[in-house]
Amino acid sequence: MVLTTGGAAHEAYRPTSADKFTFGLWTVGNAGRDTFGSETRPRLDPNDSVRKLAELGAYGISMHDDDLVPYDASPAERDRIVGRLKETLADTGMVVAMATTNLFGHPVFKDGAFTSNDRAVRRYAIAKTMRAIDIGAELGAKIYVFWGGREGVEAMASKRPGDALDRFRETMDFLCEYVIDRKYGMRFAMEPKPNEPRGDTFLPTVGHALAFIGTLAHPEMVGLNPETAHETMSGLSFYHAVAQTLWQGKLFHIDLNGQKIGRYDQDLRFGSEGIKDAFFLVKLLEESGYEGPRHFDAHSYRSENMEGVWDFAAGCMRTYLILKEKAKRFAADPEITAALAAASVPELALPSVGRYSAKSAAELAANPGDPNELARRGYGNERLDQLVMELLMGVR
Ligand code: GLT
Ligand code: MN
Ligand code: MN
Secondary structure (H helix, E strand, O other): OHHHOOHHHHHHOOOOHHHOEEEEHHHHOOOOOEOOEOOOOOOOOHHHHHHHHHHHOOOEEEEEHHHHOOOOOOHHHHHHHHHHHHHHHHHHOOEEEEEEOOOOOOHHHOOOOOOOOOHHHHHHHHHHHHHHHHHHHHOOOOEEEEEOOOOEEOOHHHOOHHHHHHHHHHHHHHHHHHHHHOOOOOEEEEEOOOOOOOOEEOOOOHHHHHHHHOOOOOHHHEEEOOEHHHHHHOOOOHHHHHHHHHHOOOEOOOEEOEOOOOOOOOOEOOOOOOHHHHHHHHHHHHHHOOOOOEEEOOOOOOOOOHHHHHHHHHHHHHHHHHHHHHHHHHHHOHHHHHHHHHOOOHHHHOOOOOOOOHHHHHHHHHOOOOHHHHOOOOOOHHHHHHHHHHHHOOOO
């Protein structure tokens, strides 16, 4: 069991706030309800979650407006609840690194929020988001996430996709201006998901969302919050999705968890599925200079009581730190370095032709190389991957 593992190995992987691990209030607070059954655990007080996560070595939390303040709370009640959380944060040294809006739970959003066909619903969704942004700003959140859980369709005839995208863009542009006007210094991170709870969701993958951001009035304020489970549900490589997001300067936040391909959104403990993907992801994040939170959007198995929930939270962080150490070993391993050279990995960083000139084009056309000769070499990828596997299996 994670929490009671003793000895030097336990100490080496003990998280501290410098590791920047954060958890959604809804993650450790997940009471185990699913489509087929009711809660298996009690509801947690957010202040207790903050205290316990601090004890385990986390850096902070994230939250939906409704995770903290009931949507129908009076202004006085809202201030009391927010004030109490502020005290707990001050006591524990924890932060609210990210905030977001629940635009999926209430029946009003059954046809969508920013893309509901009903204009009054869209206006309510935007008003609710402004109120939630205010709470996030008051608690110090610098990242604001947009997961369009209900932005989609079952009946194809029910929405013109172009109209929905127009309304999504109009809303993002409006809310960017709101944050600028209020001087909140926040950035927005959009979270793609292919389906669930809707049959088809707008902006289903990282690629769709990156392209959408390019059409906004303030593209510099808007980036992504990609999630392991969501990209994996689409059958895509999360590692490659995050790599391109970083390459485009758009990794503003990240939702880490575990997922098997082709399933519903499992939100499993980080690294518990797809260990090789998890390893390359951690290596990528650690080597990229990404300075944002390492945020877990996952929850404990429904079979667990509260002890299992805290084992789950500790396990997410511990696996991350173990993989981080493996990434260092990868970089320092002479056989792996030699295998990378044999696969010509460093060569991909060299320009192929450089900038165009008529002269360089003519030179290349005159001397293109012999494809049969070039095809003779091997790339040593079997050996390279075997070395990675042995590193992960703990024999190097
Ligand atoms: C919900 C969803 C997550 C989102 C959260 C933010 S809520 O749990 O499954 O992927 O990140 O709205
Ligand atoms: Mn998520
Ligand atoms: Mn998920």
